Amino acid sequence: MSFAARAVHTGDAATDAGTDASKVAPVRAVELDGGAALKIIKHCADASPGSATGQLLGLDIGAALDVTAAFPFPKIGNDGSYDPDGAFASEEGAEYQLDMLRCLREINVDSNIVGWYQSTYLGTFYSEELVATFLSYAESIERCVCIAYDPAYAEQGVCALKALRLSEKFVEAYEAGKGELTPENIHEKGLKWNEVVEEVPLTIRNSALATAVMGELTRGQDETLNSTDYERLDLSTAPFVEENMKLLGECMEDFANEQQKVAYYQRNMQRYQSQHAHWLQKRRQENARRRAAGEDVLPEEDPNYKAPQPPSRLENFLITNQVAEHVSQLENFTRKTEAKLELVGALAGK
Known part of the structure; x- marks a missing residue:
């Protein structure tokens, strides 16, 4: 923690x-x-x-x-x-x-x-x-x-x-x-x-x-372009997109591992239900025989035989949220980049 x-x-x-x-x-x-x-x-x-x-x-x-x-x-x-x-x-x-x-x-x-x-x-x-x-x-x-x-x-x-x-x-x-x-x-x-x-x-x-101090400091100053304004026109997209795609790929691998855990749990659960149903049928037949013989019946629950525990759903939810976050960032960034490319293309065509 x-x-x-x-x-x-x-x-x-x-x-x-x-x-x-x-x-x-x-x-x-x-x-x-x-x-x-x-x-x-x-x-x-x-x-x-x-x-x-x-x-x-x-x-x-x-x-x-x-x-x-x-x-x-x-x-x-x-x-x-x-x-x-x-x-x-x-x-x-x-x-x-x-x-x-x-x-x-x-x-x-x-x-x-x-x-x-x-x-x-x-x-x-x-x-x-x-x-x-x-x-x-x-x-x-x-x-x-x-x-x-x-x-x-x-x-x-x-x-x-x-x-x-x-x-x-x-x-x-x-x-x-x-x-x-x-x-x-x-x-x-x-x-x-x-x-x-x-x-x-x-x-x-x-x-x-x-707010008043900032207004006083900017009063009378000419509105000129600075380095930050020029950086907004930067067309380099490789580093940001590459890192996001890398992290997105890792999240998809984690998501696939979680899906495998769910599939493994479902197979074990089906096996458990089948074995438990077979055991319960035999126990009920034994109890029917005991009732006919006037003997005490056996419990129909086996405390030593428990169902498999399901995997954590929280981890699955968090990974899905993380995937959605990376996709949203890529969508927002590529939309802005596309607008820059269209602007540059329009200027180059003149």
């Missing part, structure tokens, strides 16, 4: 938030402060191509979750000292988190934990670790979100910030299965593969003072 999942237990004591047995409304929108967004982007970009994660702080008011501050989780090396290339801390990181929350509270910064942020590579954030971290946060925080930032996708000139949360249907099905996602609960709750993790509308908000 990641450090984000471990540290939330200490964050429960720091936030002093009581638990409420009543059901609360899910998060419908996330408002991210501009300063917090810059911290998240800088931390994830500096750590790229490695991983980065940190804590989200803010206010939980109404249907929207207001994220006003963020700070990174530390990494330590083998000797216990801080190392940007090391692994995320656990015990030391929990103490660091409490110290950070205490310091932020002293300077009147919101110190209520509302979730965590993490970096991702080409949208590869659908994993069992993400779901486990969400469930760990849910033990002490009623509503939480995960903000994922993709530095590689941001290079294509798009906003690479996404706010994610677990869907209500998934939580209900998971709780009904007592920590497992069974086919019966999936069918009962009507859970679909794209309803495990939901994307929440994300809005970046700046204070009125920051």
Whole structure:
């Protein structure tokens, strides 16, 4: 389990938030402060191509979750000292988190934990670790979100910030299965593969003072083209498309392995049902003979003979979501590239 999942237990004591047995409304929108967004982007970009994660702080008011501050989780090396290339801390990181929350509270910064942020590579954030971290946060925080930032996708000139949360249907099905996602609960709750993790509308908000300062800085300046404007006309598509196709191929291999697990389970289940039916028929014949002889009947259930366990449906759902994410990114990127090629073709024809 990641450090984000471990540290939330200490964050429960720091936030002093009581638990409420009543059901609360899910998060419908996330408002991210501009300063917090810059911290998240800088931390994830500096750590790229490695991983980065940190804590989200803010206010939980109404249907929207207001994220006003963020700070990174530390990494330590083998000797216990801080190392940007090391692994995320656990015990030391929990103490660091409490110290950070205490310091932020002293300077009147919101110190209520509302979730965590993490970096991702080409949208590869659908994993069992993400779901486990969400469930760990849910033990002490009623509503939480995960903000994922993709530095590689941001290079294509798009906003690479996404706010994610677990869907209500998934939580209900998971709780009904007592920590497992069974086919019966999936069918009962009507859970679909794209309803495990939901994307929440994300809005970046700046204070009125920051907006006024930016307006003052841009006043009187000539609108000239810069390097960023020219980069938008770059026709090189090979690296981005190649990496997405590579990851998509790996996901399809994982999906094929999951299908093989399901087929193997079905064969074992058919074998079990056939053997169990044969055993049950013999046991009923034996009990009929015992009743005729006035003897005690034998139980018609064999405790030592259990049905095979079905494979995890959660992994199958997450892989399907990951495939859909890569396909969506390729579709959006190729659509923009096609428009560039048409523009260049029109200019070349003149």
